[in-house]
Amino acid sequence: MTDAPKAAPATNSRAGTKKELSEHFKTYKHVWVFIECEYGVIHPVSLELLGEARKLADKRGVSLAGVILGSDANLIAAAATVCFEHGADLVYTVTDPTLAHYRNEAFTKGMTDVVNTYKPEILLLGATTLGRDLAGSVATTLLTGLTADSTALAIDDEGSLAATRPTFGGSLLCTIMTLNYRPQMATVRPRVFGMPPREPGRRGEIIAHPLNLAEDDIVTKVLQFVADRDSNQSQLAYADIVVAGGLGLRSAENFELVKALASVLGAEYGGSRPLVQKGWITADRQIGQTGKTIRPKLYIAAGISGAIQHRVGVEGADTIVAINTDPNAQIFEFAHLGIVADAIKLLPALTEAFRKRLSVNRLAS
Amino acid sequence: MHIVVCLKQVPDSAQIRVHPVTNTIMRQGVPTIINPYDLFALEEAMRLRDLIGGEVTVLTMGPPMAEDSLRKALTFGADRAVLLTDRFFAGSDTLATSFALASALTKIGQEFGVPSIVFTGKQTIDGDTAQVGPGIAKRLGLNQLTYVARIVELDRDANKIIVERRAEGGVQVLETRLPVLITMLEGVNEIRRGSLESAYRAASAKIVTWNAAAAGITDLTKCGLKGSPTIVKKVFAPTPRAEKAHQVPTDGLAPEALADAVIAEIFSRQPSVESDLVRFSAGQ
DSSP states (O other): BBHHHHHTTOOOTTTTTTOOOOOOOHTTSSEEEEOEEEETTTHHHHHHHHHHHHHHHHHOOOOOEEEEESSSHHHHHHHHHHHHTTSSSEEEEEOOOOGGSOHHHHHHHHHHHHHHOOOOOOOEOOOSSHHHHHHHHHHHHTTEEEEESEEEEETTTTSSSEEEEEEEEGEEEEEEEEEEESSSSEEETTTSSSSOOTTTOOOOOOEEEEOOOGGGOOOOOOEEEESSSSHHHHHHHHHEEEEEOOGGGGGGHHHHHHHHHHHHHTTEEEOHHHHHHSSSSSSSGGTTTTTTTTOOOOOEESSSSOOOOHHHHHTTTTTEEEOOOOOOOOOHHHHHHEEEEOOOHHHHHHHHHHHHHHHHHHOOO | OOOEEOEEEEEEGGGEOOTTOOEEEEEOOOOEEOOOOHHHHHHHHHHHHHOOEEEEEEESSSGGGHHHHHHHHHHTTTTTEEEEOOGGTTTTTTTHHHHHHHHHHHHHHHHHOOOSSSESOOOOOSSOOOOOOHHHHHHHHHEEEEEEEEEOOOTTTEHHHHHHHEEEEEEEEEEESSSSSEOTTTTOOOOOOOOHHHHHHHHHHOEEOTTTTTTTOOOOOSSSTTTTTTEEEEEEEOOOOSSSEOOOTTTTTTTHHHHHHHHHHHHOOOHHHHHHHHHHTTTO
């Protein structure tokens, strides 16, 4: 990603620059998705990316491939099947005992070797802690361009990847391209794209590639993996109902009103970026471009103004309900249902009304 | 032990305004700050120094005015500051930035001692890429530890470090050898208030200032625009959605009545939410 402040003028001398792609890079074909598969579980973002990458591959008239690195051949074979059923034509696999846990050295080598051997034109990764750790190393090793946290991917008229992301703390969007290097790399956060439909029985080709790395050659050792006891970290992104608060709540105490409503609804709660900076919520509860992207059925935003940084994180919600005292708040530009009211008064009333309604329903059933 | 902290001076992004007509950034008078994520890295570096001795050097690349952030870091308690500034660096993307910083780190090693640990913040608040840290590590061949929540052990005799790293769905405890590059997670410590003594020292301290040549960079094609594979094709404001929010009438309604009206609207738009909720409450 280009450094935001220096990217300022849209009339930048760089904009529109197009040199001829070197002969060497012209042989790079096909769209790839790195399949994040840890401890036998495919991260949903990888499948979401396959869905979006399928469209890019079709537009380019090329194949879509997944790349799976791991240590367990059976788990990798099962994961490959899942990839085929979510749109992949090919799956490249690297199976080696050193890939049992994610480690930068081994995964970077595996990934760059496969790229250098089979030469994809586009390589997408999920913007998870793993994906970002890996993407930066791979792009630097390959000396190619990498766009972080893209919120939209497209193929332009000349066949290049156009990756769009918010910039300047989320006041504007910018489209970034890697015209003269391959592969064109981008990361995308979980839930920016929806889950593609699964096509049971869809099959593809598996191509295995060796790693050629001995455990003794790897300096970093995983001593332990402690799974989160509070697994809310990942639940927020995948929750059906999310209730969130912003600075309009005015105090950390009032944020409890958000939690109370979430509790009645069996929902996850979160907040806008300033709340993390103020210490009202922890960073894993932040919703927006630099926090979690969510796609719930119902999203209730209380006292959130709706800056672009927040907007791109919630736009995938089916129904957005916004409560704000300012009738001109930006959030009313993209919410479906707006209520010009003080969230501090309305939230407890909503909590109580939902509670009543649900207990009536419970008695009836 | 020598520790280097890479930090960046960034606009206080909350205060950036976009010109409503031209869609350009109005940067006049926007205050700058040290990237907040970098402060966790700086504090961790100083904490280690206080524990085992040594020096903390802060390094930044930016325009001459980035000196302000370096002086601020000296006020907090850093021992030395290096400013990398040259018009050849203008327009650097993350690949070109990591090249310039890695070159400066090599030069710092020659001049002031090879660092055992290079720290960066998790990411910046303006670029938000989290790519420069891994880029530096790869270029210098440092062992890379990202999203570090805690340094568990540092054994200088054995040249060994153990850290807790925030991973997806859990915490990885990793052991590796020095030298390392660590990107520090936010919220893991609290930046100290600088002493009066360090404030005096910072005010008069000499900032080591290098241009590309002084940092030992000979290949300028790897710097700035030329060294950046990514191209900003366009910058634009998002298109407003065709339909604005349907406003629930609030006139004179008490919160209770308004809440009922809102719930009725939600259920009529999203009937499945109602059935989901009924199922959820029945299971309680």
